[in-house]
Amino acid sequence: MIKKQLIMEKSLELFAKQGFEATSVQQITEHCGISKGAFYLSFKSKDELITALIDHFMSQFISNIDYVVKNTINDDQLLFEFYYATFDSFQKQSDFARILVKEQMQSFNEDLILKFHSYDRLIEKIILEMIENLYGEDVKHTKYDLIYCIKGFMSMYSQLFLFYNVPIDSNLLSQSLVEKTNLLAKHTTIPFISEDLIDMIKQPIKDDVTKEQVLELIEQKLIELGDSIEKQSLILLKQQLLEPTLSPVLVKGLLENIRNHPHCKWIGFLLRRYFGF
Known part of the structure; x- marks a missing residue:
């Protein structure tokens, strides 16, 4: 294992117990069994390490759901596969997902907030693509409301994995959310969120990589x-x-x-x- 990966894995154990703020570089190096000099050869600061961890987690999550949306051939299975991939990611990375939820609620770091917003916009873009593929013109006026409903389902139900020690059947949960989403898509007639409102509140998406x-x-x-x-x-x-x-x-x-x-x-x-x- 290269040193950078070792630091990321070991620091995650400390962050999960103590949070970002309460964990020092000294504690990280001691937990890794390395010197501070070795740490700073891999990361310029603790903030850079935190950013690397966020990027690692979010890149895996976004890549997984994007792949599902683009490569699930059977439309009848698309929503199920999307939700299942979402909760599977939360289960596999529950320690860091738990940290992210807490830090987003408590963070006053502007760079972190902007990073969270940037990833959130990427997720919305993927969900919109899925909605348009599934429902087409039938949700022309309600698709932006649907984005927020789906994000709400993802957020609320993921907390069952992160904060409650109860067994979760991901298969049943995904089936249940497919039914709820289809009902909303079919029967919603009074949209609140419009494209104009989305344009007003959105942050720029930083996926225009050269x-x-x-x-x-x-x-x-x-x-x-x-x-x-x-x-x-x-x-x-x-x-x-x-x-x-x-x-x-x-x-x-x-x-x-x-x-x-x-x-x-x-x-x-x-x-x-x-x-x-």
Whole structure:
């Protein structure tokens, strides 16, 4: 395990117990068994470490739901797969998800608030794409209300995983929310949230990454990855960015190779958007 990953994993254990503010760099280095100098070779500050953890968690979550929305062929299954992927992510990353919920409610750090808003807008964009695919013109005037209803379901029911020690049947929960969402889509007639209101309150989405920035991210990941199929796939995807020669089928296969690697989620998400998958 490279030192950066070790610091992220070990610091998460402390943050889960104590929160961001109460955890010091000294405590992190002692918990990792490394020197402060080694810490600062990986991260310039505790804030940079926190940002890296947020990016890691959110990139995996967003990449997962985006993949579901774009690759579930059967529309009858799309909502179910979306909700199931949402709660599966919360279950697998419950420690950090719990921290995020608490910190968002307590945070006065403007940079963190802007980062949360930016990811929130990406999630809304994915949900809107799903709604338009599923319901089309039938929800022309209510689709923005539906976005907030779906986000509300995700937030409220995820708290069952995070704050209550009760067994949760993700399959049943997802089926139940599919039924509720379909009822809202079919019967809502008095929308409150309009496109104009969305434009007024939205923050800019920071997903307009340039090809140069994607190439820089790939270079970073190539350093972090050992010799593996993911690394070889990233090398070929980098070449495709620089000089397109591969067929769409091959590109899609290479993207599949990196999709499930925990440290390739975000770059996979960006590459899918760049290549149009």
